[in-house]
Amino acid sequence: MKALILVGGFGTRLRPLTFSCPKSIVEFANQPLVTHQIKALVDVGVTDIILAIGFQPKAMIERIKQFEEEYKVRIICSQEVEPLGTGGPLRLAKEHLVKDNPEGLFFVLNSDVICDFPFKEMLTFHKNHQKEGTILLTKVQDPTKYGVVVSDSNGRIERFIEKPKQFISDKINAGIYLFNTSVIDRIPLEPHMLELNTFPTMAKEGQLYSMDLPGFWMDVGQPKDFVIGTTLILESFRSKNPSVLSTGQNIIGNVLIDPTAKISPSAVIGPNVTIGPDCVVEEGARLKNVVMLKNSAVGAHSWVDNTIVGWDSKIGKWVRIEGLTVLGEDVKIKDELFINGCSVLPHKVISSSINEKGQIL
Ligand code: GDD
Numbered sequence: 440m441k442a443l444i445l446v447g448g449f450g451t452r453l454r455p456l457t458f459s460c461p462k463s464i465v466e467f468a469n470q471p472l473v474t475h476q477i478k479a480l481v482d483v484g485v486t487d488i489i490l491a492i493g494f495q496p497k498a499m500i501e502r503i504k505q506f507e508e509e510y511k512v513r514i515i516c517s518q519e520v521e522p523l524g525t526g527g528p529l530r531l532a533k534e535h536l537v538k539d540n541p542e543g544l545f546f547v548l549n550s551d552v553i554c555d556f557p558f559k560e561m562l563t564f565h566k567n568h569q570k571e572g573t574i575l576l577t578k579v580q581d582p583t584k585y586g587v588v589v590s591d592s593n594g595r596i597e598r599f600i601e602k603p604k605q606f607i608s609d610k611i612n613a614g615i616y617l618f619n620t621s622v623i624d625r626i627p628l629e630p631h632m633l634e635l636n637t638f639p640t641m642a643k644e645g646q647l648y649s650m651d652l653p654g655f656w657m658d659v660g661q662p663k664d665f666v667i668g669t670t671l672i673l674e675s676f677r678s679k680n681p682s683v684l685s686t687g688q689n690i691i692g693n694v695l696i697d698p699t700a701k702i703s704p705s706a707v708i709g710p711n712v713t714i715g716p717d718c719v720v721e722e723g724a725r726l727k728n729v730v731m732l733k734n735s736a737v738g739a740h741s742w743v744d745n746t747i748v749g750w751d752s753k754i755g756k757w758v759r760i761e762g763l764t765v766l767g768e769d770v771k772i773k774d775e776l777f778i779n780g781c782s783v784l785p786h787k788v789i790s791s792s793i794n795e796k797g798q799i800l
């Protein structure tokens with residue numbers, strides 16, 4: 440089987456992390472975001488994955504070999520010269536999607552969504568309704584950020600409204616699709632959004648069905664949701680694969696620590712913390728709701744809550760950071776500072792406290 444993952448887009452909402460690399464290779468739960476999808480696709484029998492690449496192509500292309508070897512799958516890059524949106528990339532990759540595809544089916548995924556991908560159930564559902572497309576639905580509190588879907592009791596989609604201004608329903612497009620290859624011919628070879636054009640038309644024609652997604656779901660394309668998504672996936676590990684989580688006297692709740700990280704036994708970690716390779720946490724530090732990316736460090740007796748610490752960033756001693764702060768790559772926070780709800784651009788050195796939330800430094 441084949442699948443296409445949409446890994447383009449500018450990832451603006453996940454800045455400052457996406458100043459350093461594309462959203463889809465930012466590590467989420469200690470592995471590049473897109474590899475959660477690659478693994479789940481391979482598990483259901485997908486043998487060929489097309490990565491639809493736009494922005495920052497080099498960083499992604501450099502990783503392909505590694506992903507192919509690690510997940511035993513063929514990966515093809517389909518590179519756009521101009522951003523083609525969420526639909527155009529399917530048309531651009533038509534040849535790859537239809538070649539050697541006797542079933543005439545393929546999965547499409549937004550690269551920033553995370554859940555327990557129910558691909559097997561989708562295949563059964565899709566084959567039963569025999570129409571051109573199946574999309575997964577989930578429920579959210581604020582549907583205005585998403586594509587809202589209205590369907591009948593059989594799952595037949597009646598309306599698809601992208602980012603509605605008014606409340607229509609709390610059921611939204613989870614960004615995970617299964618299509619017949621005939622859908623590709625509905626899309627022109629130009630910038631084109633599935634959500635604005637193809638889906639409303641398919642819905643009108645009765646060719647689009649929805650399946651409810653069981654369990655957790657999150658679009659982790661912005662910092663707040665990245666931190667919440669981390670909590671959700673760690674909880675999923677807790678119920679499905681608890682042995683990957685850390686244990687110990689200084690560990691509270693769900694915590695994932697790379698074996699190469701050095702954690703002082705007097706640091707207290709958790710709940711909801713991921714610590715990547717080569718990270719350091721010094722004595723007496725306290726971390727909760729924190730994502731530490733590769734080679735970052737938290738100094739002695741610092742308190743870090745609700746924060747993403749970018750690659751190679753170093754937090755000094757006796758620092759307090761909270762309020763959804765995101766440190767980009769290679770940021771230095773000097774000793775004894777208070778940082779509240781800020782985004783810090785890559786390579787900055789912060790030498791004075793920031794009390795007011797929402798600042799970009
Ligand atoms: N190749 C390519 N080219 N990929 C792109 C482009 C592009 O020009 N633009 C966006 N993408 C990719 C993004 O990387 C992401 O994986 C996916 O397409 C969706 O783009 P987002 O920018 O994340 O869209 P969104 O989150 O606002 O809305 C979409 O996802 C929601 C679920 O999270 C829509 O599909 C909504 O309907 C949906 O509810």
Ligand code: MG
Nearest residue numbers: 549551658660
């Ligand atoms: Mg998104």
